[in-house]
Amino acid sequence: MARVLMSILPGSSVKREDHDDDYSVDYSFAIEYSGPALSHDIPQVVPVDVRLIPTAAVAARAATVSNLSLPVIQPIVKKSDLGKSGNHGRVYSRKPEDFYHRDGAQSSSSSGTLGFSDGHCDSNQLSCSSDIEDLDDDNKACVSYNENNSNSKSSNLNQDVQDSADEVSNQINNRTSVVTFRDISDSTSEESEESHHDEHAMIPEKPMVLDDVKKGVCYKCRKRNRFGEKEVCIVCGAKYCRKCVIRAMGAMPEGRKCITCIGFGIDESRRGSLGKCSRMLKKLFTDDVVKQIMSFEVSCGVNQLPPHRICVNGKPLSIEELVVLQSCSNPPKKLKPGKYWYDKVAGFWGKDGEKPSQIISAQLAVGNQIRQEASNGNTNVMINSRVITTPEFWMLKLAGIDCEGSPHFWVTADGSYQLEGMNYVMGKLWEKKLLRLVCAALSLPFPSDATNPDGEDVDKERDKVNLKNLEQKMMNKLLLIGCDQSGTSTIYKQARILYKVPFSEDEKQDLKIMIQRNLYRYIGILLEARERFKEDHAIELRRRYINEPGPSDISNLVDENNIYSFSPRLEHFSSWLLQLMISGNLEAIFPAATRENSPLVEELWKDKGFQAIYKRRNELHTLPKVANYFLDRAAEISRVDYEPSEMDILYAEGIRSSNGVASMEFSFLKSSQAEYMESVDQNDTSVSYQLIRVHASSLGENLKWLEMFEDVDIVLFCVSLTDYDEYYEEINGKRTNKMSLSKKLFEGIVSHPTFSEKHFLLILNKFDLLEEKIEQAPLTQCDWFQDFNPVISRYPNNASNNSNPTLAQRAFHYVAVKFKRLFESITGRKLFVSRATGLEADSVDKALGYGKEILKWDYERNTFSMNEWSSESIEPSTSV
Numbered sequence: 001m002a003r004v005l006m007s008i009l010p011g012s013s014v015k016r017e018d019h020d021d022d023y024s025v026d027y028s029f030a031i032e033y034s035g036p037a038l039s040h041d042i043p044q045v046v047p048v049d050v051r052l053i054p055t056a057a058v059a060a061r062a063a064t065v066s067n068l069s070l071p072v073i074q075p076i077v078k079k080s081d082l083g084k085s086g087n088h089g090r091v092y093s094r095k096p097e098d099f100y101h102r103d104g105a106q107s108s109s110s111s112g113t114l115g116f117s118d119g120h121c122d123s124n125q126l127s128c129s130s131d132i133e134d135l136d137d138d139n140k141a142c143v144s145y146n147e148n149n150s151n152s153k154s155s156n157l158n159q160d161v162q163d164s165a166d167e168v169s170n171q172i173n174n175r176t177s178v179v180t181f182r183d184i185s186d187s188t189s190e191e192s193e194e195s196h197h198d199e200h201a202m203i204p205e206k207p208m209v210l211d212d213v214k215k216g217v218c219y220k221c222r223k224r225n226r227f228g229e230k231e232v233c234i235v236c237g238a239k240y241c242r243k244c245v246i247r248a249m250g251a252m253p254e255g256r257k258c259i260t261c262i263g264f265g266i267d268e269s270r271r272g273s274l275g276k277c278s279r280m281l282k283k284l285f286t287d288d289v290v291k292q293i294m295s296f297e298v299s300c301g302v303n304q305l306p307p308h309r310i311c312v313n314g315k316p317l318s319i320e321e322l323v324v325l326q327s328c329s330n331p332p333k334k335l336k337p338g339k340y341w342y343d344k345v346a347g348f349w350g351k352d353g354e355k356p357s358q359i360i361s362a363q364l365a366v367g368n369q370i371r372q373e374a375s376n377g378n379t380n381v382m383i384n385s386r387v388i389t390t391p392e393f394w395m396l397k398l399a400g401i402d403c404e405g406s407p408h409f410w411v412t413a414d415g416s417y418q419l420e421g422m423n424y425v426m427g428k429l430w431e432k433k434l435l436r437l438v439c440a441a442l443s444l445p446f447p448s449d450a451t452n453p454d455g456e457d458v459d460k461e462r463d464k465v466n467l468k469n470l471e472q473k474m475m476n477k478l479l480l481i482g483c484d485q486s487g488t489s490t491i492y493k494q495a496r497i498l499y500k501v502p503f504s505e506d507e508k509q510d511l512k513i514m515i516q517r518n519l520y521r522y523i524g525i526l527l528e529a530r531e532r533f534k535e536d537h538a539i540e541l542r543r544r545y546i547n548e549p550g551p552s553d554i555s556n557l558v559d560e561n562n563i564y565s566f567s568p569r570l571e572h573f574s575s576w577l578l579q580l581m582i583s584g585n586l587e588a589i590f591p592a593a594t595r596e597n598s599p600l601v602e603e604l605w606k607d608k609g610f611q612a613i614y615k616r617r618n619e620l621h622t623l624p625k626v627a628n629y630f631l632d633r634a635a636e637i638s639r640v641d642y643e644p645s646e647m648d649i650l651y652a653e654g655i656r657s658s659n660g661v662a663s664m665e666f667s668f669l670k671s672s673q674a675e676y677m678e679s680v681d682q683n684d685t686s687v688s689y690q691l692i693r694v695h696a697s698s699l700g701e702n703l704k705w706l707e708m709f710e711d712v713d714i715v716l717f718c719v720s721l722t723d724y725d726e727y728y729e730e731i732n733g734k735r736t737n738k739m740s741l742s743k744k745l746f747e748g749i750v751s752h753p754t755f756s757e758k759h760f761l762l763i764l765n766k767f768d769l770l771e772e773k774i775e776q777a778p779l780t781q782c783d784w785f786q787d788f789n790p791v792i793s794r795y796p797n798n799a800s801n802n803s804n805p806t807l808a809q810r811a812f813h814y815v816a817v818k819f820k821r822l823f824e825s826i827t828g829r830k831l832f833v834s835r836a837t838g839l840e841a842d843s844v845d846k847a848l849g850y851g852k853e854i855l856k857w858d859y860e861r862n863t864f865s866m867n868e869w870s871s872e873s874i875e876p877s878t879s880v
């Protein structure tokens with residue numbers, strides 16, 4: 001058997017088996033012939049396998065010619081022939097069945113061939129069992145073919161786009177029965193073995209796209225329409241307008257590829273968009289056809305990952321290894337060509353020179369042995385013969401594992417760890433409390449089945465994982481950060497309630513303790529004030545009684561009549577609590593002391609003296625505004641059986657008293673999408689988000705721990721709008737304006753090298769409080785805001801009138817511009833700003849939704865994925 005490439009040039013004749021008449025060939029075609037070795041000895045007419053392959057020049061035109069339908073022509077180009085030019089510059093080395101999947105069946109990259117050879121013709125088949133005559137006579141060939149399409153000679157190239165689309169749809173719908181090939185067993189087993197083995201190695205990489213095409217110009221008709229939708233070839237990136245797409249891409253047997261790119265491997269940066277339909281296709285074809293095209297795009301062999309381009313522990317993978325890797329119960333997600341390291345013992349997986357990004361199934365027979373320097377760690381601490389990275393070192397430390405003396409740990413897939421050479425399991429890593437949280441915050445992987453180590457049915461689990469992979473889940477990380485009291489905790493908790501990420505029983509318990517402790521703190525602040533109020537009142541009473549005739553024991557009289565006096569029992573409780581606060585032991589004694597003190601709180605609340613202090617709570621600047629919410633229900637909250645409601649959790653100050661980091665995964669609500677986003681946001685359900693909230697105080701000196709968050713996608717910097725007239729007092733009495741502190745932290749974070757490329761969204765929080773405050777305290781109280789000089793409107797309080805903003809709105813706008821200018825002066829880039837009221841769900845939804853919009857816009861701009869229109873026309877509108 002041999003394979004020969006020939007050409008049918010214009011002017012050749014094509015003979016139909018069922019007709020006597022010859023048809024002349026209008027365009028040049030290449031023919032792949034696989035049959036007996038050709039010599040002058042063979043008979044004039046031999047049955048052979050022949051494929052018609054349009055040469056590049058006519059390929060596009062042929063797409064609209066029904067009887068030379070492209071789906072039958074599925075070329076693959078040999079690497080050695082890459083770059084060859086000319087009419088018939090490609091030699092096709094793979095069997096057509098490699099590219100077709102009957103009924104859209106998924107290709108199996110391990111088998112190398114895909115069943116499609118049933119040896120019979122359907123009524124509308126174009127048969128490739130042909131007779132060849134005059135094989136070497138002036139490149140002329142006569143091909144006879146069966147097809148019942150009465151429009152066999154229709155070659156009207158000026159059909160409108162819709163006709164072409166219908167035509168393509170027909171071809172796609174009939175695709176499974178369009179071509180009949182000879183039995184694959186015809187080909188020698190040797191040949192199929194060989195092609196099987198280096199099938200992927202044979203897939204050529206993308207051809208270069210023309211680089212002289214201007215932005216917005218269709219690569220075919222060369223007409224410019226900047227905002228017109230374009231379909232993008234997943235191989236070379238060429239973009240075609242609606243009118244040209246079908247002519248340029250034909251019936252898309254391998255998905256959205258130019259005809260000249262069929263058979264080429266896809267551009268890896270576009271792997272994420274495989275199978276994700278664009279709006280243009282939806283408009284051109286029916287749902288079924290679109291589904292088929294997308295299914296071909298996802299499953300077709302040539303679009304699969306090339307194993308040799310995935311290198312694990314320094315070794316390029318074989319097909320078998322790739323199959324092992326991808327079909328394990330927990331495979332790497334979003335696998336792309338690249339160099340990776342893999343710790344077979346624990347299942348850690350990462351890019352060469354980087355920290356682990358995933359934990360995959362352990363003990364897979366892929367790649368070489370791991371190298372010590374695989375992840376480029378410099379900590380001197382080793383896990384399974386690899387020097388770990390700084391974030392991993394911190395993970396161990398935060399998990400309470402002693403890392404002194406550069407230990408070498410041996411960690412197994414279930415997280416059991418022991419010192420190398422010691423036969424003693426020291427504990428289980430993944431069972432450490434809070435480790436999941438720590439990992440999330442440090443962007444380290446946490447095993448997905450850690451909560452269910454026994455595992456479900458492996459097959460089910462695998463299906464789930466595969467499904468997940470197919471969906472190409474994408475995770476966007478949002479880092480929420482701000483000075484103390486800026487409202488980051490409130491926004492975080494609001495998001496949790498809003499996006500329905502429930503608090504676990506453990507978390508609820510922690511929050512309950514925190515709320516109860518806070519309650520005692522608020523009571524303590526009131527009791528501290530009582531001392532002052534009582535003293536002042538006593539002086540006043542003394543002055544009054546001294547001038548009045550009557551009993552001489554004024555002290556007793558003053559005490560009895562002082563409205564702030566307590567019964568001895570309450571007096572004792574008060575001194576005890578104040579003592580605790582002064583010594584800083586409040587945290588240590590509660591919640592243990594809750595049960596015995598709960599009745600006292602109830603008694604205190606009913607006491608007239610306490611109520612008298614409570615009435616004057618507004619005079620107490622150290623008492624947070626939110627304290628009222630809890631103090632109003634002091635008796636209820638102090639009880640042992642108290643269960644915090646969602647509202648209580650939201651209003652509680654902070655998240656957990658001792659932990660600076662919190663993290664949650666969530667998806668935005670459908671209803672929270674901006675209206676115009678819905679049409680283009682078709683893949684939104686496949687995108688999930690992670691909100692990481694970090695306490696500024698946990699970032700260490702010079703913000704050195706910021707680098708732990710190097711892979712966040714956007715930084716949400718939270719500033720309280722009420723900070724402008726508030727001061728932070730240091731122990732030495734030095735007072736600093738809180739807005740200046742926020743500014744300083746902002747400057748530090750923005751100019752930190754870790755975030756040099758990150759987007760920043762400034763969330764100006766506590767707008768509700770600003771509205772109250774600005775009427776009493778001018779913004780100019782803050783040195784940075786000295787030049788705030790709003791034009792006062794004659795109708796100042798009409799909030800609904802946009803053309804006539806309120807003073808608070810003007811102040812917000814002013815503050816936003818101040819930060820924007822500061823940001824630009826440091827980075828030369830644009831700062832996005834959103835205002836928020838952390839206690840209002842809608843407001844938080846809008847602010848976070850804005851962050852999402854920025855990320856989406858950035859993603860589209862970078863990948864320029866499938867819609868040029870969307871990238872060019874969507875610029876996130878800043879609210880300032």
Ligand SMILES: Nc1nc2c(ncn2[C@@H]2O[C@H](COP(=O)(O)OP(=O)(O)OP(=O)(O)O)[C@@H](O)[C@H]2O)c(=O)[nH]1
Nearest residue numbers: 484485486487488489490626653654766837838839
């Ligand atoms: N009125 C009002 N109060 C708010 C708003 N945002 C936060 N707060 C309150 O401000 C206080 C501080 O908010 P937190 O969310 O705890 O601020 P944080 O300092 O960033 O977080 P932690 O340090 O964990 O406490 C809390 O009492 C909140 O209830 C807001 O938009 N409006």
Ligand SMILES: [Mg+2]
Nearest residue numbers: 484485653654
């Ligand atoms: Mg706080």
